[in-house]
Amino acid sequence: MMTVTTVMKRLIPAVVMTVLAVGAAWAQDTKYDAYYYRRATLFDKLPIKSSDIVFLGNSLTDGAEWNELLDNRHIKNRGIVGDIVQGYIDRLDPILRGKPKKIFIMGGVNDISHDVDADSIARVTEKLIVMIKQGSPRTKIYLQSLLPFNNDVRMWKLLKNREYVVREANVLLEKVAARQGVTWVNLYPLMVDGDGKLKREYTNDGLHLMGEAYVVWRDMLKKYI
């Protein structure tokens, strides 16, 4: 027969576990925005195959139809508007489970708008690459550079005077790619004007891309697909 004390002792860990679990679920629901969880729950339903080419990214990836642009049905769009590189890590499981053929990474500009510096962006991106290599060693990884933005078109307050962070991050990301033995895809020179800003004709809000810019990006990727 259990004493009250014994029952209490057995119950306390269960209560603590429940509190922790509820806490974790709550944290899970609020770490990112609602769109992140809608896309992530969709991606959980969409199996990745070993013949797939995954485009892992933020709004720049999300906004295009990559399988159409590159005429390749194996390309899977895993972009989420607003996502940061840690967000990619947190949704890596359903991608790595499928052991895709290739993963193209594009990310970091939302980290900049969250006041993250170039060093930290390079660090979290390297962590992402290491996790992909560990989880799916045969996946070929392509690290794409950050793109310039253009605050003359529309002011993104959170990016104000942070053009230099993009340039610093790209220098560090290229080193990460070399160190990790992954392919560096430098899109920055294709998108930048003489003043270090995103070309005016490639954007209508200073940050996101018009169709014409996606064609330029696509042409750059053709040789890697």
Place this chain on the structure above:
Amino acid sequence: MMTVTTVMKRLIPAVVMTVLAVGAAWAQDTKYDAYYYRRATLFDKLPIKSSDIVFLGNSLTDGAEWNELLDNRHIKNRGIVGDIVQGYIDRLDPILRGKPKKIFIMGGVNDISHDVDADSIARVTEKLIVMIKQGSPRTKIYLQSLLPFNNDVRMWKLLKNREYVVREANVLLEKVAARQGVTWVNLYPLMVDGDGKLKREYTNDGLHLMGEAYVVWRDMLKKYI
């Protein structure tokens, strides 16, 4: 030799034309939001083929990866977050040019948030269908119902107390489908709870869909693909 008056007479229409053209370009740039034009300029670069199945819609269409959900590479996502049915009409050209095999239409909830009534939604949707039939007579058209929303999850001020407009619009849209001889796809009953709201587990913002809801939608569409 031309007199000054003759020159003036010849110039005036040119000036008027220029003013009109600039006016049209300006109107074109401001009628919808920046994302609309980014997606529309992308779609202009992506040819539609006669084997294609076009998903024409708003954020509900935009947010999913339909070719993955339905395992069909002919499906082309032509969804734009925030778009209204007139917006679909204004970007119909590059779709009809390709004479697609099928077009699935989903739209109207943003019209409701713009204070448009059920009659007007049915009218503009019928106009859209008539234009598709005229521009591409062999395209098979599927008109999908509006989905319920749920203002208990998060208040969408512009949709407040407008649940009845969805229900009214669906009654009218079903009649439009019958009158135009297109297939009516009634998704509403799959998504609604006992109180006439979008099922709580299908959304995290009361309007947009979680992965699980897309699977339900997908299962409904399978027989039409």
